[in-house]
Amino acid sequence: MGSKVRVGLVYGGKSGEHEVSLQTAFAVMGEFDYSKYEIKPFYITKQGQWKTGDVLHARPAAVEDLRFESGGAEQSGFALAPLFDGLNGGAADGEPAVDVVFPLLHGTFGEDGTIQGLFEMANIPYVGAGVLASAVGMDKIMMKKVFAQEGLPQCVFRYFNRTQWERDSSYFIMECEVALGYPCFIKPANLGSSVGVSKAKNREELIKAVNYAFRFDRKVIVEEFVDAREIEVSVLGNDDAKASVPGEITASNEFYDYKAKYIDGKSTMQIPANLPSETAESIREMAVRAFQAIDGSGLSRVDFFLRKNDNQIFINEVNTLPGFTPFSMYPLMWKESGVPYKELLDTLISLAQARHADKQRIDFTGDAAK
Structure with missing residues (x-):
């Protein structure tokens, strides 16, 4: 391995938090010590296409430069190759293209365990939570069940999926009103950065908020309001x-x-x-x-x-x-x-x-x- 640690920064992604990821990547790239690290950027488009550019030696000039929308960027198959060349004996020169991956992806396909599974399959070190922790941390319903098992105090909540809601929305409306009251918060179970989150002060707003949350996930969680x-x-x-x-x-x-x-x-x-x-x-x-x-x-x-x-x-x-x-x-x-x-x-x-x-x-x- 060379004197510098080669870090692959992965950002963008198929998520409602794509733009937030770009902001995070821009900030992180500006803070790395380039005397200690070589930074190789991997950009994932909103359509899920992977692109990679040259190794960075300084912070990009602007967030827009992180998208590789023109000139010189390799695409999907070529971009993924550096992440997998450590398998089966390594790259042609005996060294991997990156020593560790730093995912800077927020939301779906970024912090839900899916890309972490990709890194596990590639047998490459990566920053952050593993597959299980990422999946549980992303799914608010499963997270709250784990917290309950641990005995951590939390607000009252109810949850349901799209099929349950479409079959008997009146039951779940009544359940929320009795257990939680108004106002209450409605959230997609799997998303972050408060995307898809609404505050409902009455039944009409609750129904509207639930339907809005279902745009972003097949499961919805409703939580009591706490001042x-x-x-x-x-x-x-x-x-x-x-x-x-x-x-x-x-x-x-x-x-x-x-x-x-x-x-x-x-x-x-x-x-x-x-x-x-x-x-x-x-x-x-x-x-x-x-x-x-x-x-x-x-x-x-x-x-x-x-x-x-x-x-x-x-x-x-x-x-x-x-x-x-x-x-x-x-x-x-x-x-x-x-x-x-x-x-x-x-x-x-x-x-x-x-x-x-x-x-x-x-x-x-x-x-x-x-």
Whole structure:
């Protein structure tokens, strides 16, 4: 292996969060130490076509440059080849084209375990959660079931799929109204960045919101409204994960939706959050428990509600591939915890390599002979 670590950055993708991924990739490319790393970009179009360009030696001039829409970009088969040339003896020169993959994909086909399975098949180290943790972290319904098993407190919720809704929507409307009341939040089960999320204040809005959420997934989850502060914690590590100081979000809109997160830049962040020390420690401990419950690795951002009238803590969700945009909480919370951006990237690369090395100890042949 050469003196520099070759990192393949994968971004874009077939997802409603495609543009968010581009922002994340642009930010990350600008923070890598190019004296230590060679960066090879892999762009996935909204149609799922893979493209790759030359090795980067400096940050691209603009987000638009990340799309490889003209000139010199190889496509799908050729672009995928560098990820698989480590199999069956390696590339022609005996070395892989990339030493580790850093997926910067958000949402469907990016943080749901599908592309993680591709990297597993290629037997290549990659940053972040594995197949299981990614899938559970992406599916809010399965995530909440795991949290319940772990004994983590959470808001009341109900869920159903498209077939169930079409067969008996009146039953599920009644169930939501009795168990949750209004207002309530309606979300696609498998998506992030608040895409497809609505707040309903009455039955008419509930029905409209459910139908809207079904545009993005075949399963929908409905959650009770809690008048609460929104607290977030960054988690970093593999088996011995650690939590950052908590941060607090105050949304610029009625709730922390896509516009508030990525567009207007008016939502405020307080890092560290103004919390009693025992409350902060409880939240940090619960964040690590949630990370371990889904078998997380590398990184996650864990989101909580802190109910205003009694300071009751509720876990909301785990995000296994949080954003690294200028407005993103994950790197900002670690910066406040004493881990600057470049060191954070170094650590994530090292964690990916360590996890991969550990997995090589597993006997996948099924040969029971000793």
